[in-house]
Amino acid sequence: MQISASVKLETTPAAIEKTLGKPVQAAKTESARAIPADQLSLQRATGPVPESPARLNHPLQNSSPAVERRLQRYYGSADPAKIQAQARKMLGIEGVLLPAPHQRQANFLEFASRHFPPRPSKEDPFELPQHGPQPGMPVYALWQTYAQTDYGALMIEKVLKEAGEKPFVVRATTEGPPQGWHDFILVPENFPRNANQFRYGGQAIDPLAILHHEFEHTRFGRFEQSEAQMLQEEVHAVREVENPVRSLNGFEPRYTYTQLDPEGQPLQTVNILKPEVIHPGAWRFDPEDPGLMLPADNK
Numbered sequence: 001m002q003i004s005a006s007v008k009l010e011t012t013p014a015a016i017e018k019t020l021g022k023p024v025q026a027a028k029t030e031s032a033r034a035i036p037a038d039q040l041s042l043q044r045a046t047g048p049v050p051e052s053p054a055r056l057n058h059p060l061q062n063s064s065p066a067v068e069r070r071l072q073r074y075y076g077s078a079d080p081a082k083i084q085a086q087a088r089k090m091l092g093i094e095g096v097l098l099p100a101p102h103q104r105q106a107n108f109l110e111f112a113s114r115h116f117p118p119r120p121s122k123e124d125p126f127e128l129p130q131h132g133p134q135p136g137m138p139v140y141a142l143w144q145t146y147a148q149t150d151y152g153a154l155m156i157e158k159v160l161k162e163a164g165e166k167p168f169v170v171r172a173t174t175e176g177p178p179q180g181w182h183d184f185i186l187v188p189e190n191f192p193r194n195a196n197q198f199r200y201g202g203q204a205i206d207p208l209a210i211l212h213h214e215f216e217h218t219r220f221g222r223f224e225q226s227e228a229q230m231l232q233e234e235v236h237a238v239r240e241v242e243n244p245v246r247s248l249n250g251f252e253p254r255y256t257y258t259q260l261d262p263e264g265q266p267l268q269t270v271n272i273l274k275p276e277v278i279h280p281g282a283w284r285f286d287p288e289d290p291g292l293m294l295p296a297d298n299k
């Protein structure tokens with residue numbers, strides 16, 4: 001059943017460009033690469049961080065009337081079953097052949113052996129680490145969990161099936177934001193232990209949704225990557241990739257996206273419900289109406 005969504009989900013880049021108007025130029029410095037730095041806004045966890053990477057197919061948290069109102073506003077429905085059914089459609093995991101459960105772990109091991117560079121016996125302390133996630137790192141456990149999900153298993157199968165084997169690497173960085181672009185994904189080795197909420201948006205992070213979001217920026221995603229349309233791509237990744245995964249895992253949708261400069265300072269924020277309006281600096285959503293914005297308190 002289709003949800004009459006307030007977020008009417010246009011999937012083509014052209015449609016998104018139309019919604020957003022002129023392409024937004026990302027700020028650059030000469031040293032910065034214009035790649036999405038989604039979670040530069042992650043902050044160190046202050047409270048306890050759950051041991052398990054994320055909840056799987058958890059019922060959506062809609063116990064409070066305020067949350068229910070926000071879900072109604074965002075999805076046009078507060079019914080978890082409807083929201084999750086729509087999410088599965090948006091993620092392309094409905095009506096397709098999914099890898100069998102026992103195949104998923106085997107696929108993960110092949111994916112890791114092909115795309116996680118091994119740690120060299122000697123690493124140059126002055127170079128950034130180039131190795132992939134290693135067993136024992138929180139991020140390795142997160143990738144393993146991701147590979148067990150329907151959307152993750154399908155994505156990993158897509159990577160393994162790619163002909164030609166052009167290099168695509170997954171690295172475990174010491175720190176910094178999760179990032180993805182054409183042929184790489186970088187995630188800190190302590191993720192998700194090192195972060196549990198977005199600094200400016202203030203919302204809880206769903207680590208599995210972050211991995212899927214980063215995949216959307218790679219050549220395995222559905223959006224045509226363009227550095228000139230970074231904000232449009234981010235809105236697309238949050239709305240059509242991250243939020244559906246969040247709803248399957250029991251999280252409220254992410255209502256805002258704050259774009260940061262290479263130093264991690266907030267440049268501009270968009271509301272996912274009204275992406276055509278660009279708010280300079282950092283903003284968060286109004287808890288009473290997620291379509292409205294309030295200035296962020298964080299410095």
Ligand SMILES: [Zn+2]
Nearest residue numbers: 036038234237
């Ligand atoms: Zn992104």
